Structure formats: structure tokens, C-alpha cells
Amino acid sequence: MSEAEVLDLGDLEIILSRHSSLDRQALIPVLLEAQKPYGYLSEALLLAIGQALRVPLAEIHGVIEFYTLLYNEPVGKHFIRVCTGPVCAQVGSHQILEKVSQQYIADSTTTVEEVPCLCLCDNAPAALVDEVPIGNIDRGAMGTPGELGREVGLGFIGGEERWLTKRCGSVNPEDIDDFIALEGFAALRRALEKMQPPDVIREMKASGLVGLGGAAFPTGLKWEFAANAESDTRYIVCNGDESEPGTFKDRVLMEGDPYSVLEGMTIAGYAVGAKKGYIYVRGEYPRAQKILQNAIETARRMGYLGENILGSEFTFDVELRSGAGAYICGEETALFESIEGKRGFPRLKPPYPTTHGLFDKPTAINNVETLCASAWIIANGAAAYRARGTDESPGLKLFCLSGDIVQAGVYEVPFGITIAELIELGGGFKGEPQAILLGGAAGTFVRPEDLDLVLSFEDLKKAGHSLGSGVIFVINQEHDLRSSLLSLAEFFSHESCGKCFPCRMGTQRQFEIIEKAVQGEANKADFLALDDIRYTMTNSSICGLGITAGTAIGSALELWPDVFAVDHG
């Protein structure tokens, strides 16, 4: 224990002094901050943190072990995190990882890691060098950060009509005046000055907006449930954990129009009767975090957050929370656990977040895009929102186009267009298409023959697909579909939280069987076992991760039964 004697706790004291409540919920922020000056989370450091926050050491250890961005052994001062998600993998990310690892093998100041998906898929292959997102890495490039590639910008944004992305790329996201000049805070002003909370909820219900984070639950109804729940404290949570392979729309909104996200949260707070909101942004989005933190502080200074917003009686503030490397923390209840300073284990439902959410209080949790759409609706009215899209899927939607497409990027288009029309907007396919992953890693594959599929909740549901997080990932004939399936299987086994048995073991066994299949060594019995695993995960897992962990692979096996050679030996 001599380490304890020599460890200078000065930096820790400064970190702790910045936190207003020294308890369990401060744990993950303190751990993330403390490992910066100290390099990593040593025993002595954790002893001091445990004492200050009164968290048992075994639990702190459990938390660190859960999150990939928390380190309890020495790591480099610098990090190169190479994305090996399915989109990057098909343009050589594994070779890049190999090369960079070799380059730094003897250099203890730089740690090289792979990340299952950095959600920079529009700039694949990508990496995160310390806090800088790098994209379009040339496979031939050397491994030093400067030579890997350039910092990526917001990325390409397409679409003929732009509602939610109209400011993205055209305003300075750091500048609140830019935002205000382009109708910023008009919605908040309208809500606070002309509407009562129930009016806001009514307008939201009339708009027909449903959650755009994957579960498609009606937003107005969610707000109403939270507003009506018996409690003196309520919370708004903005889900900016975006980690699903192929998804990057929320990053574009958070980095391109941060005030709009805050405006949506504030309106939600007004409607629901919440005084506090949290925005949880994945740890691998440092740039989005910086932009949002600046926006929060500026908005507070200018009276758009804090007490008596715009001179009204309404008080609301927002706290930014960083994720720490766990896809599962995008699941709403796992996200609450994470904010509360725990391992990201999803909770059993019921009870639902609108009655028992963050800190067990009624909570309305919404996706970033949902909240931006909410601000748009309150500014322009439900009728205007319904003027586009279909009856059951009104409005515009952001789609994430990646893979073998001429212009990858975020496309804002009305619900109801076909995949073919969207692909055309993206400049068409690169090469001869083979397969399209629709919805995300948790989505399903479609064939190039099925491009007439209409992109709306109702049409996709009818056809047995889901919109997921708006992913369209194209794989052409030059790429090996089997590798994509392996990459998906690996993603889920890496990201399963390990709570429920079907997913904890099922994602592992699924990965093993696909690995065998890629090597041509899987036999008929293995595929039957895989069917059983998929059925079990889908029908008995606790949360959406396990429920959908076999969906994409299952759909591929159904569409292309011969994708793997079966070993009949």
C-alpha cells in the first residue's frame, strides 16, 4: 500500500470540487475525469474515490469492468481507436488496425484499440485519434496519427427539403446568435408564451410523431404519461448514445445544431413538468460533447436554460453525461443505470420509464432526432408536420446511407419514399449491389430486387422489416457478405451486457457458429442450433439487444440460404 502514500490526490480534489453532489451518481463522471490526469484508475486512486463518493470498492470495480473506456491498468497517454464495425470492416479496417498496432507495438505512450463501431460510417474507414475523429483512411497510409487521415467534418447532408438539418452545416454550432437568427428558440418562445403544458402535449399528439430512436412509441403519449405520473420530481433524458453500426444521424444533429436539441429538451421539460434534463452522449463522441457543453453554458448565460426561462415561471436545466463505452447504454433503462453510476444492466419492464425512470422518478426519454422534431413541430404546428410523409408516418426522417453508395451521408427525406428513390438521391450504388442492411445492426437485410419497398413504419412492418435507427447500409458484389455477418455477430457478443441468459450465452454461441460457418466448417446441426439460439434470444431476452441480436443474420440466411457452404462431412 505504499502507492497510497505517494499518490498525490490534489488533482482528484479539484475534480471532486467540481461536482455538486458527491454520491453514487457522480461515479462515472469522476472516473472518466480522474483517469485523465492520473493516466488510469489505480487501486489507491479508487480507494480515495470510493471514500469520497461512498461507493463500495467491489462495485466500483464492477463498473470499471463493464465500460470499455474505463481503465484500471496503465494505458498510453494517447489513443488510436480504430473502428471495426461492419461498414468500416468492408473497406479494410482490420488491415488498418493491424498496421497501426504494429506501428505502436513498442510505444507505451500510445494505446491502439478497436471499437465495434464509431458511427463515422459515412467516412469509413474511420478512427478516433485522441479526441479527433478521422475518416476515409487510406489503407496504404502509415499508422502515425498525422498520416492516417484528416479530421472529418459534419459529413454530407442530403435531401431536398430540410427541416431538422436546415441549420446543420450552415450555422456555427458554437454561436447562439446564428441559431436565433435562423428561427432558433421560436418553438420555445411559442410554448412558453402561448401554450400551457397540456397544449404542447396536444400538439405533439396531433403531429403523429413517434420516437425515432428505434422503438417508434408515440412521443406525445410518452410525454403525457410522464406528465400524469404521480411525483414531485420528473426528468427529461435525451438519448445521444448513438452506437448502432450504420447510424450517425444524431451526431450530425448534436454537432450541427446543438441548440435545437436543447430547445427540444426544454420544451419536453415544460410539457412534462420536469426541472432537470440529462443528455447522455456516447463517450466516443468527444466533439459532440464539447459542442453541446458549450451550448448548454451559453444557453444558460443567455437565459434559455436555468431559472425563469424567457421571463416565464418555468425553470429547467440540462446536464451533459458522457457514456463510457457500452452500446447497451443506449437502451433506455440501462442508460438510467449508467447515469446513476452503475453497470449498464437493463431493468425489467414493467415498470416503465414514464412512471419509474431515472432515479426511479417519472422520466420521458427521447432520441436526439425525436427532440429536434419536437421543437420543429412546436414552432411550425402539427398540421405543417403532417403535410409531409404518410398518414401513419408523418413528417421527414433522417436516413443514414453508408457502404457501397456513391455519396454516403445523412439524408432528410419525407416518409413514404422508396429505398430506390433514396439510393438515387445518394448518387446510386457503387458497383453491383448484393445486399442492403435496413434499419441497423438490429434490422434486416433486403435484396437488390426489393428496392421498391416504401420507407414508412406501416409499410416496413407489413413487409416484416423495421425502420430501426434509419440505416441503409449497402454491400456490393465485391464484398463478402459472410464477413459482414461475422462482424454483426461479433458486435452483439461484444455488446451484450451479460444480464440475461439467452443473450449472454446466445450472442457468444451465435458468433462461434458464424465463425465456423465462415471457415466452411459448420454443418447442418450447427445451423439448426443457430435457429434455436435465435428463437430463444428473440423470445426470451430481457431487452431489445438480445431480442434483435439474431434478426439480421436470420434474415440473411433466409434470403440467401447458400451464403455459407455447409459441411456435410
Add this chain to the structure above:
Amino acid sequence: METIALEIDGKRVTVASGSTILAAAEKAGTDIPVLCYFEHTSSKGLCRLCVVEVEGATTMQPACVALAQNDSIIQTRSENIDRIRRTILEMLASTVDLSESPDLLEMLLDYDAVPERFQGGKQLLPDLIDDNPVFIRDYAKCVMCWRCVQVCAEDAQYAFAINFGGRGFETSIATFFGKAMPETTCVFCGQCVGVCPSGALKAKTEHLLELGALPEEIFSETRMRRKSKRRRT
């Protein structure tokens, strides 16, 4: 007391409202297999062996935590239910050593489980840990029921000596930095040993007896260890 009535495998039962499906089934005399459920710890719904079909519900329900609803019609065995239970049991038996989990061994037979179909898959078979005079930890037998963590924490002892390590498939039961039990906040109450269903946590005496040690050897072993600990502190 408010009561509800429902049908389980064709048999009608009346239970207090707020009862779980598992409790209702028990009253109906129907056995539903459980693993993570335990009377003396809060229910977590982890293992999913207890799933049942509730007519009209879109998904299977974990009987240990799902509440019984008035007029529900519930099936506790079907081809689909058995398929899930069998697969979970097969995956579990191919991952850890179930030789001292008699209930699970019986279930494997009951559901015609063939764990060999996952042969070659990753297993979790860490070395036995013998680091204190009171109990041994043989996590190769751990079925991840969470009970030990629960009783060590808020469900009983508030000692917080053990928690989780790893994530996903590799989730394990662990101490702070993997320290030996005497170096943790463990108070050697033995509650974890008492609730462990799998033989993973076992009293030291029992362990030594199984190894064939003589009573006096056992006594000296545990006593010496105790002494040495006292000397150190």
C-alpha cells in the same frame, strides 16, 4: 384481500392480486422450472427458464417476475417453451460445470437437452480459489444466479465484498481487483455460501472432506489459517 382468478394449464386458481405467475402456478400445483429465482433474494428475471405463454400477450413472460392477471390463460409447457428452456440449458451446460447442480441436471434430462451440440464453444472454467479459511470459490461451477452478490449487498449483509467482473459472456463474480477474500470487506458471514445453488461456493470443511482430508487435518488447516490472519492484522 383482493383476489384474481386465472387458468394455468387448464386449471383454475384464485390468488391474491399482485401475485406472480410463479406463485399462482405453485398454488395450481404446477411446477415451473427456475434458476435465478430465490425466495430470499429480490427477483431479477435473469435466467428466463421460467418463461410461460400468456394468451394474448405478444411475448413470453418470465413467471418469476410477471404478475398474474385476472382471467389470464397460461400455458407452462409447449413446444415453444420447451425449445427455449432446452436451448438455455444446453448453452449453460456447455459453458460451466453443472456436476453439482442436481436440479439443473434433472432439467437437462427433462427437456432432452443435448449440450454437446455446442461442443468446442468457449467455456468458463477458471481455477478454484482457496484464499480464506471459511469457504472456497470454484467459479467453474458458477451458474450466474447473482444470489451471492445480492446477499453480500442490500439483500442481507451490506458487506459489499463481491460484485461483477467482465461483461457479456465473460461476466463473472469478482472482488475489487480480484483480491483475496480476507483483503476485502468480507465479514465471513457465510451467507453467500448458504445461498449458492451450484457448489461454486462451498464451506472449506466440506471442500476438504470431499478431497478426503481427515477431520484433524481439516481442523488444523482452518485454525492455522485463522491464526495467520490474526497475526497479520
